[in-house]
Amino acid sequence: MSTYGFWFLVFALLLVFSALAVISFRNIIYAAFCLLLTFFSVAALYVFMRADFLAVTQIVVYVGGILILLLFGVMLTNKITSFFKIKTDIVNIGWGSFVAGGMLFLIASIIRTVSFANLPWAKNAEKTNNVLKDTDSTVQTIGVQLMTTNLLPLEIVSILLTVALLGAAYIARRDPTKGRKTLSK
Amino acid sequence: MLISALLTEIPVYYYVVISAILFAFGLFAVITRRNAVVALMGIELMLNAANINLVAFSQYDKTLLSGQMTAIFVIALAAAEAAIGLAIVLNIYDRYRTVNLDEIDTMKE
Numbered sequence A: 001m002s003t004y005g006f007w008f009l010v011f012a013l014l015l016v017f018s019a020l021a022v023i024s025f026r027n028i029i030y031a032a033f034c035l036l037l038t039f040f041s042v043a044a045l046y047v048f049m050r051a052d053f054l055a056v057t058q059i060v061v062y063v064g065g066i067l068i069l070l071l072f073g074v075m076l077t078n079k080i081t082s083f084f085k086i087k088t089d090i091v092n093i094g095w096g097s098f099v100a101g102g103m104l105f106l107i108a109s110i111i112r113t114v115s116f117a118n119l120p121w122a123k124n125a126e127k128t129n130n131v132l133k134d135t136d137s138t139v140q141t142i143g144v145q146l147m148t149t150n151l152l153p154l155e156i157v158s159i160l161l162t163v164a165l166l167g168a169a170y171i172a173r174r175d176p177t178k179g180r181k182t183l184s185k
Numbered sequence B: 001m002l003i004s005a006l007l008t009e010i011p012v013y014y015y016v017v018i019s020a021i022l023f024a025f026g027l028f029a030v031i032t033r034r035n036a037v038v039a040l041m042g043i044e045l046m047l048n049a050a051n052i053n054l055v056a057f058s059q060y061d062k063t064l065l066s067g068q069m070t071a072i073f074v075i076a077l078a079a080a081e082a083a084i085g086l087a088i089v090l091n092i093y094d095r096y097r098t099v100n101l102d103e104i105d106t107m108k109e
Helices: A003-024 A028-048 A052-076 A093-113 A120-127 A139-147 A151-172 B012-032 B036-060 B066-096
Strands: none
Touching: A003 A028, A003 B012, A003 B036, A028 A052, A028 B012, A028 B036, A052 A139, A052 B036, A052 B066, A093 B012, A120 B036, A139 A151, A139 B066, A151 B066, B012 B036, B036 B066
16 A cells, blocks of 8 residues: 555544544544544545645645634533533434435445446536646636635625624624523523 | 555556545434534545545536636635534523534524
């Protein structure tokens, strides 16, 4: 086995086992840090798929943005007495394993019917020299695509991001006239 | 035989299998966790699984990179979803003093 395949296996196993840790740790902080490993391994897989720009985007947006946001959410919604006591219950294990296992079985049975060795469009791409090589950079193609074919989605997503972030700031702010609102039980 | 296929080129098959496993894990997290923030983590896992598939098949599309373009938009929408979701969770915590999904059962005080 080559070094290439070896490192691929390392990152694939790291991805699967860190995701397994995310769903099995009861401590939310541990789960969040395992999610960090998962996001990094996904970025590594992007590198193996020659998606250099997406790998960097994955690290910047997921690890630098979303994960920090999730950690803030954990810290702000728990009465923290000790760092090790931020826990969540695991409920519905029967239904959860049934639905998730059923979904995995469904996808696996679909994957088994496909013969990946001779996909017609993959053969076609190889024939027309349309397959990404190790030396290719995707950055220029992505930039050109964003300004030509995908210009309308780009504009829609930019407006949606502005609206979503303004809306999030509006929803999460504390109402200055009423003070803290608590439902009386 | 499976290992010898990894000599120079990783087949798409591997990525599809990995993303199926990741998707099942994310679904399991969403269903079984009581804490809303951990359910959001499960949603992020599922979005990542979908992205792995998109990027894997995008290798055969060098000139257009449609799969990678879609993955970029998915990442942007995931960021917006996380921000909105956490804002709602913070508001729910302000009102109910809990973020356990099964205890939040009224929409109006």
